[in-house]
Amino acid sequence: MSNKKKVTPLSDLGEFGLINHLTGDISLKNKSSLRGVGDDAAVLDYQGKKIVVTTDLLVEGIHFNLIYSPLKHLGYKAIVVNLSDVYAMNAIPKQVTVSLAISGKFSLEAMDELYGGVKLACENYGVDLVGGDTTSSVTGLTISVTALGEVDKGKTVYRNTARVNDLICVSGNLGASYMGLQLLERERKLFEDSPQGIQPDLSGYEYLLSRQLKPEARKDIIQSLQEKDLVPHSMIDLSDGLSSDLMHICSQSGMGCRIFQDKIPIDPETVRAAEEMNIDAFVCALNGGEDYELLFTVPLDKHDDIQKISDVTMIGHVTDGDTGCKFVTDHGSEIELQAQGWNSLE
């Protein structure tokens, strides 16, 4: 942060003062949100609908680097990655809780930035911020988000219910977020290694950077499916990479799959950056993570319905369990998919 900006130490407010400052302007929008921040717990009423609950932990130095993650984007992303999990159950997110562990280096203005992103995501996706916890950390920033959403009875979509001959569909394009991260890491190293501190030049790659730093969840796809009264057989959101996540669906469903190289959607900017960095764009698409696209399977007879949904690509089909999970190259050879997704414990 620049020294010109105002810097108010958090200790000036204390814990309750900070919570009031950050959450004082929140008004609840959803009918299911009866009571939000300010009591021992939030109170919700889902009026007979089913509830989905998901949670994610973002840790500084593991999931993000404050050198290139603006705090506002980080707050936005922390919400979006959880909403993506809710959509992946075919549910509509309604509430989030946000807990922060912050070290002494953070000022009130920095917290305002972070919460600005949180609130913007809540607004864009129509969810209420109903609770959380704010505390100190010894070092670094940790963000824990829990998201809740609602789904009509009989409409929940799981991972383990893909069936033979289902069409495998994916929204958007793949590998862009991973390439965005590679670019950021390259520029960070250049900057750190140069004695003059050369400023990074990332122009021309704005799309890849936005996919990494400020991803969106595919609310629009869930809405399109609902408009067509189409309930997928199985669904997952792409956080670990296409290979890894598709293998989750297949192994949990006791199925195999065949996906085709020439069907994998990749953005031209991803291809260009991959070429520049001598990386195979298909490897990025298969194994890069954090796409936050939806991967789902539908019965074969829904082919025409799917074709009418914009930004969804059919990339292959579900096979029986004996076949394994295959990637069919442009030359027709079959390669066994491997789960090389991000593994934050290694």
Add this chain to the structure above:
Amino acid sequence: MSNKKKVTPLSDLGEFGLINHLTGDISLKNKSSLRGVGDDAAVLDYQGKKIVVTTDLLVEGIHFNLIYSPLKHLGYKAIVVNLSDVYAMNAIPKQVTVSLAISGKFSLEAMDELYGGVKLACENYGVDLVGGDTTSSVTGLTISVTALGEVDKGKTVYRNTARVNDLICVSGNLGASYMGLQLLERERKLFEDSPQGIQPDLSGYEYLLSRQLKPEARKDIIQSLQEKDLVPHSMIDLSDGLSSDLMHICSQSGMGCRIFQDKIPIDPETVRAAEEMNIDAFVCALNGGEDYELLFTVPLDKHDDIQKISDVTMIGHVTDGDTGCKFVTDHGSEIELQAQGWNSLE
């Protein structure tokens, strides 16, 4: 940890292997838990009841010190402090999610210890572990727990609904957890300062240590209230200390209060330790945190009902807002209560 114990690096399992190892033996007990760990989100059905949601973040070096917190107790406590918030809404906890950020120093066996405590608490309180996230941290251990519970319509109890002349009631006794922490800190310093590494002697203070290291939530009090069909006007759980939490009730309700020194329940062991350490036991009871007792207010005419509930003490009454929050000493003098509760941001 002793070198004799088996130490398996977490990288031997990877993230999914670890999750399977830790959660593979979980079976869901509650009717409202439709689907637990293993998909993008858990799926719940509260069948028309209201839902309460609360979340807490425990950070190594801030909320606990692994020098004297056994991992099993820590896992237990992380669950209990959240369940306490659910009970404080007059609700019954049904599900928890547990997210962990762990540094490389943790072995599989250490995780088993921590999860052993988590699972024991879930068993003791009848809640299902339905989800979470496991990731690396750069340093230290962070535990994020979210708890969900159910409450019948019309039975939710908030902080901001205390009324004039309500009796102020508190369960159990106060200040014991704080004294337990003082003892642990004293022994830690003695141990660190002694060249021979003198082993700590904490015998005779087992109760205080258990209150700090392995607290319980007052499920029994909520059950007793329900058996008597008694819905308090207001309720909070004591995490910041009696003064601070009572002032939350009063300020949010627009009320004042008067509590009496001779009514404050303090365990003899707390008194003995306080004397030994030259601390005023009443200061511990008023300002010490982490009691996880329930503080609630009921109409005056419920006096006899409350008297029949074991381990609940009436310590004063709610007054109108102009009176302020007063502590009446044994000598009859009135002292203004001050929120000197724990402030983890200072």
